Amino acid sequence: MPMPKFKNATFAVLLTLKLSVSYAEEQKDKFILVEEGTLPAQSKNAGQHVSSFFISPTEVTWNEWKIVQRYALGKGYDLQSVGSAGPEEGNYLEQPVRVVSWFDAVKWCNAKSEKEGLKPVYKVGEKIFKNGENLPEIDASADGYRLPTPTEWEWAARGGNKSKGFRFSGSNNPEEVAWYRQKSQNQGAKRARNL
Numbered sequence: 001m002p003m004p005k006f007k008n009a010t011f012a013v014l015l016t017l018k019l020s021v022s023y024a025e026e027q028k029d030k031f032i033l034v035e036e037g038t039l040p041a042q043s044k045n046a047g048q049h050v051s052s053f054f055i056s057p058t059e060v061t062w063n064e065w066k067i068v069q070r071y072a073l074g075k076g077y078d079l080q081s082v083g084s085a086g087p088e089e090g091n092y093l094e095q096p097v098r099v100v101s102w103f104d105a106v107k108w109c110n111a112k113s114e115k116e117g118l119k120p121v122y123k124v125g126e127k128i129f130k131n132g133e134n135l136p137e138i139d140a141s142a143d144g145y146r147l148p149t150p151t152e153w154e155w156a157a158r159g160g161n162k163s164k165g166f167r168f169s170g171s172n173n174p175e176e177v178a179w180y181r182q183k184s185q186n187q188g189a190k191r192a193r194n195l
Helices: 021-027 062-074 102-115 150-157
Strands: 032-034 053-055 122-124
Touching: 032 150, 053 150, 062 102, 102 122
Parallel strands: none
Antiparallel strands: 032 053
């Protein structure tokens, strides 16, 4: 996994899970199956194969972040990013969490995994990644939550192999399918995406 360039950058925290047939039925209401495929010619990663994976349909909400953060702090995690909600208009608790570091996002994924009885994905040596800013390794045998890789994120954002030729997942116009810049609002308020 490449080293993140900006330790204090803001990330859209999406979750992914390892694909397993037995788990597929259990997670069908919480995650979307993104079927394998190959990135199109328009991509800077053109021709790169993407294996099937599960991805959350929306970014992690401020409310979800805070619930897991409280659990994590009680279990010895050092989540430095407090995070923030979107503008205090409407139901800001259901808006995407903002202003969290990459390191805190992966630690948060480990904490959510532990909270739900799953094996955490990110490790430093033999230990679960809970503290510091060492670059963690991915435990490929783990079944817990993780961030999508850049290639997985691009594949999902394009609509995977169900994109019907659109530039974005479900449209050529990002206004129809995504919140971006300073326009973030409640999750699920845009029209359905191709996935």
